[in-house]
Amino acid sequence: MALYTVIGASGFVGTRLVAALRQDGHQVYTPQRGDIELFSRELGQVIYCAGLTADYAARPFDTVEAHVRLLSRILQEAHFSHLIYLSSTRLYDSSGAERGKEDSDLVLNPANPRHLYDLSKALGENLCLTVAGTRAAIARLSCVYDWAPCAPGFLSEWLQRAAVEKRFCLDSGTGVVRDYIHLDDVVASLRALSDGAVTGIVNVASGENVSNAELVGVFARNGWDISLSRETAPQRAARCDVARLASIWKQPRLVRDVVQSYLKEHHGIA
Template identity: 45%
Template sequence: MRVTVMGAGGFVGARLVQRLREQGHEVLAWQRGAESDFLQPMGHVVYAVGLTADFRSKPLETVEAHVCLLKRLLEHGQFDSLTYLSSSRVYGADGPSDESAKLSVAPADPSDLYNLSKLMGESLCLHSGGPRMKIARLSNVVGLRADPDTFIDQLLDEGCRTGRVQLRSALASAKDYVALDDAVAMLAGLALADASGIFNVCSGEAVSNGQIVELLQRHMGFACEVAAGAPVLGSGAVDAGRIQRFLGFSPQPFAVYFPEFLADFKQAKGMT
């Protein structure tokens, strides 16, 4: 099949391009600015364009990436289906995390700009009248990346520089983490599937800071401490029922893939 990956230079997009090509598909890695390509047959489109860590300092660029470029694609694009990469962050810290849950945002909170823009992108897709619109709410992805722009990456960066890490959230804080290869496997399956609607692309497992710290101490030798008065943060596990039933796929447990990730990290950094 022909698949066009928008955001192919990103962390998830690049690995998705690699996997789809390994499966024998014709994959077009869309280059930012090449909007004339929208007028050509794009096949199945995966929309992985977006900002993450720097969205607070780049609000206009965030909305352009998550909404405005998407609007132009929906208006002019020639595609068979579209899979829009959203985020499980939209669920917030409390409440249910199934795909039918009602969500809340606070426009006055600068942190909610990300959620607002992703939800607008989701709504545009679902109500544009286009063919086979799929929303992939992606949870926290664990894998080797160039820039330490996630919580785990920042801990590893700090530990490699100082030999110790300090957590500013309590050990009981928990999030849903999913291995990069598992996330990409689910995205590839979803992108080519005859389906529509919202799917959580996640592990369904709540991983606590305490679990992360224990493995960093055991495998990396880092000393770990928690800042005084650190709050309990995080949204816990994300409901993985729909994606697992639809694809018949069960992601690896954190206790299995995270030590393997740490071994790969050490090798990449020349620490072994």
């Protein structure tokens, strides 16, 4: 069995990843903050899940620490065979392009406070690609969701609420669009990238943008009465190219299909 090291093992993705690896009999090292053994022991295949999302603006220095500083030390000092760095498809948000392709140039503005997250992730990517070379890969994740208690994110919270309420209003617009990928598909994708010692950048996404209004329709067809607080024009967003992920693993399930199955299976709505 293989040796894995998961950085950020207590987070949303890291927790599910560690459980899946251990269930299959792999040895998994999950260093805590400040663990000095991280730089002296063999790490095997590293999957770097550490990072901040919703609170990055309030914690700028922690964001840089998680996305860049610790990563740079691992690349310089640690003993590993292969590393996967979790980044984000939100790096395409400012490009204005119709397609989010791994080899596309990014458009980032240092004067934009929102781009602290993007710039720190981009720097982490750059270190992996230019310093680690053939020993590292970048997984750009789209919006990850799950219905487990306390799973973060808009759709995750929506699904958790739907488990106990059949009628409610969400504070969001009809035209907001996202590329959603289920947590289990993320875990399977990361394992495929790691086991294949993949290099370069890979979009870990569904490849489909879905609006809030479309998701409301899925719930409505299954017996829920969900409304949104405001009507908004359809958002323009780059559609992630997932051809490379499909060639390595497969194309993840579409959010409409996953939500439809969940609603039927767990709530008995025909």
